[in-house]
Amino acid sequence: MLHYYHIKIELRLEAIRVLRSRLQLREKLKEKLVEALQAVLPIVAIVLVLSFFIAPLSPSVLLCFLLGAVMIIFGMMFFTLGAEMSMTPMGERVGSAMTKSRSLPKMIVIGFILGFIITISEPDLQVLATQVPSVPNLVLILSVAAGVGAFLVIALLRMLFSMALPPLLVTLYAIVFVLAAFVPKDFLAVAFDSGGVTTGPMTVPFIMALGVGVASIRSDENAKADSFGLVGLCSIGPILSVLLLGAIYKTQPAQGESGAVSGVATTVELGKDYLHALPEYLWEVTMALLPIVVFFLIFQVISLKLRKLPFMRIVIGILYTYLGLVLFLTGVNVGFSPLGYALGAALADGWKVYLLAPLAMLMGWFIINAEPAVHTLNKQVEELSAGAISAKAMGMSLSIAVSAAGGLAMLRVITGISIMYFLVPGYLIALALSFFVPRTFTAIAFDSGGVASGPLTATFMLPFATGACEALGGNVMTDAFGLVALVAMMPLITVQVMGAIYVVKSRHASQESQLPDFGDNEIIELWEAC
Numbered sequence: 139m140l141h142y143y144h145i146k147i148e149l150r151l152e153a154i155r156v157l158r159s160r161l162q163l164r165e166k167l168k169e170k171l172v173e174a175l176q177a178v179l180p181i182v183a184i185v186l187v188l189s190f191f192i193a194p195l196s197p198s199v200l201l202c203f204l205l206g207a208v209m210i211i212f213g214m215m216f217f218t219l220g221a222e223m224s225m226t227p228m229g230e231r232v233g234s235a236m237t238k239s240r241s242l243p244k245m246i247v248i249g250f251i252l253g254f255i256i257t258i259s260e261p262d263l264q265v266l267a268t269q270v271p272s273v274p275n276l277v278l279i280l281s282v283a284a285g286v287g288a289f290l291v292i293a294l295l296r297m298l299f300s301m302a303l304p305p306l307l308v309t310l311y312a313i314v315f316v317l318a319a320f321v322p323k324d325f326l327a328v329a330f331d332s333g334g335v336t337t338g339p340m341t342v343p344f345i346m347a348l349g350v351g352v353a354s355i356r357s358d359e360n361a362k363a364d365s366f367g368l369v370g371l372c373s374i375g376p377i378l379s380v381l382l383l384g385a386i387y388k389t390q391p392a393q394g395e396s397g398a399v400s401g402v403a404t405t406v407e408l409g410k411d412y413l414h415a416l417p418e419y420l421w422e423v424t425m426a427l428l429p430i431v432v433f434f435l436i437f438q439v440i441s442l443k444l445r446k447l448p449f450m451r452i453v454i455g456i457l458y459t460y461l462g463l464v465l466f467l468t469g470v471n472v473g474f475s476p477l478g479y480a481l482g483a484a485l486a487d488g489w490k491v492y493l494l495a496p497l498a499m500l501m502g503w504f505i506i507n508a509e510p511a512v513h514t515l516n517k518q519v520e521e522l523s524a525g526a527i528s529a530k531a532m533g534m535s536l537s538i539a540v541s542a543a544g545g546l547a548m549l550r551v552i553t554g555i556s557i558m559y560f561l562v563p564g565y566l567i568a569l570a571l572s573f574f575v576p577r578t579f580t581a582i583a584f585d586s587g588g589v590a591s592g593p594l595t596a597t598f599m600l601p602f603a604t605g606a607c608e609a610l611g612g613n614v615m616t617d618a619f620g621l622v623a624l625v626a627m628m629p630l631i632t633v634q635v636m637g638a639i640y641v642v643k644s645r646h647a648s649q650e651s652q653l654p655d656f657g658d659n660e661i662i663e664l665w666e667a668c
Contacts, residue, residue: 166219174214177508182207184501185477192493193484199477202408206473209465210508210594217462218513223455225343226514227448228434233351235441237298245298246291253290253372255429256345257283260338273383281383282336285375290345293371297352297364303580304572310374311565317381318558324615325384327557330623332376334591337369342511342589344430345369346518364577366519370584373626415472416464423463431456470597478598482605494606495548498599502544502625503537505599509592512536519582527582527640535636536590539628544599546628547621551607557620561627568630571638579637586629591622599625 185203189195232252236245257263263279296306318326337345345368353365434452438444444452485494506512516529546560572580600621607618 166222167215170215170219171211173218173513174211174508177214177504178207178211180504181501181508184497184504185481188481188485188497192490193481195477195480195484198408199480201405202411203473203477205408205412206469206477209469209473213462213464213466213469214508215462216458217466220455220458220460220462221343221514224452224459225455226347226518227452227455228430229344229347229349230351230354231442231444232434232437233348234354235351235437236294237352237354242298245294249291249294250287252348252433253287253345253375254283255433256341257286257336257376258429260336260341260426263336273387278380278383281379282332282376285377285379286336286341286372287375289372289375290368293349293368294352296367296371297349300364303367303577303584304569306371307572307580307584308569310371311569314374314377314381315562315565317378317385321381321384323556325380327616327620327623329377329380329384330557330561330626331591331596331619331621332380333373334588334622334626335596336376337373337588338511338592341372342369342592343514345372346514346585350518364581366578366581366585368585369588370581373584373588412468412472415468419464419467419471423460423467426463427456427460467593470593474594474598475601478601479605482602482607483609484605486606486609491552491606491610494552495545498544498548498602499541501602502540502542502599505594506536506540506590507533508594509590511589511592515585515589527578527636531636532582532586532633535632536586536629539586539632540590540595540625542632543621543624543628547599547603547624548606550620551603551610551612551617554612554617556616557623560620560624564624564627564631568627568634571631571634575634575637575641579634579640583630583633583637586633587626590629591626595625596622 182204185200189200236248258279263282292306295301296303318329321329346366349365349368438449482494485491485497512533516532519527519532520529549555550557550560568583572583600618603618603621604614607614612618
């Protein structure tokens with residue numbers, strides 16, 4: 139009889155837990171929907187104002203854009219929730235299990251394999267491969283994946299042995315810029331773009347969580363700070379890979395492909411465009427998630443052995459991630475890219491050319507909030523810093539960075555200035571700042587560079603620059619490409635400047651707290667004595 143009541147109580151408790159979980163999930167979905175609306179609606183408003191009053195656009199392109207915006211909103215909602223439920227706990231548990239093994243060779247092998255398969259699964263890498271025509275696509279993809287794998291190993295070893303990040307960054311970027319001097323100029327912009335493109339929505343949540351998992355085993359005071367920096371170091375691998383390929387493949391790359399698209403005549407054709415693209419992105423995202431899921435399942439059987447409830451939560455999170463990425467990538471590539479190109483071309487006509495830089499800055503300010511991985515970074519920074527670095531402050535610093543990068547990119551499109559005139563001083567400033575701000579801010583800054591240059595930047599801002607460049611008669615490979623590189627570089631400066639301000643304020647607050655706390659009578663007595 140007691141056994142019967144015990145089972146009945148257990149069933150009721152299980153039902154309560156399921157109901158609570160469903161209510162929490164519903165609240166989370168509402169929260170993510172609001173975040174997505176706040177991120178995407180400002181971009182939609184800017185485009186609508188421009189299209190109605192300044193830059194005339196085809197109604198079919200505008201309608202395609204609006205449908206894409208709806209898909210992006212729901213895609214962001216599902217992706218951010220799914221990443222929280224699956225990618226973050228997966229990365230943390232794998233990182234923790236790797237470190238617990240205490241086997242350095244095992245960590246190196248697993249780290250390289252993880253970096254390799256995650257990079258191959260990154261959808262934006264396929265886009266990058268088509269932008270370097272003189273290098274075979276498979277060669278470029280495998281080289282970039284190997285670069286990320288190798289640098290993920292370097293990043294993990296840095297965490298294990300608590301190596302200082304600034305000297306390592308100075309050494310690696312010195313190698314990058316020395317190698318850049320021997321590479322044809324047509325490769326430079328694409329090479330530096332590759333560093334941002336390959337750290338996209340798939341790579342960032344998993345790698346950042348992997349760092350948290352590895353750091354959780356360490357008990358020293360710098361463990362949390364060292365959990366950042368993995369994405370920043372992994373971004374260097376693709377740059378070196380493409381530069382090396384540029385030195386090997388001496389043939390000149392062809393002109394970049396035009397982003398122009400013909401408008402659709404009817405809404406039926408518009409629907410067919412999306413339905414035609416949907417299977418392609420279903421397959422892309424399947425191939426993107428499959429290596430990570432298979433790796434996790436093998437790790438689950440061999441090492442993790444999670445209980446049923448946490449394991450099912452991760453599985454549901456993977457399904458949300460899958461749905462979100464499919465919707466997001468379809469909306470961005472089908473709806474946003476054509477409009478970005480058409481808008482850039484329309485604004486390059488006559489007096490409107492002077493609006494290119496300020497409008498790129500305005501769009502850059504808002505567009506960073508629509509990058510899926512940015513929300514993951516901001517939340518993790520706030521949690522690991524115990525609120526000392528708020529998500530709002532991080533968002534503000536990234537908005538300033540991407541806004542400035544958009545303005546500089548348009549300046550290059552108009553004038554044809556070499557990308558190196560911006561990258562060399564920019565990285566010198568960023569590396570110099572790394573010796574004067576706390577190590578946490580340096581690591582977060584270099585992570586932010588990879589996170590900020592996500593799929594929306596590559597598929598909306600880059601076509602915008604390409605459309606303007608072609609309309610002005612410029613060279614797309616040298617003048618338009620490089621925008622992603624500038625977006626990846628500017629957060630290195632703005633986040634570290636935020637760190638310097640934080641240090642000054644902390645010192646000022648500590649000095650004030652050390653002053654004696656006088657009451658009114660004591661202040662009057664001191665004043666009379668003076």
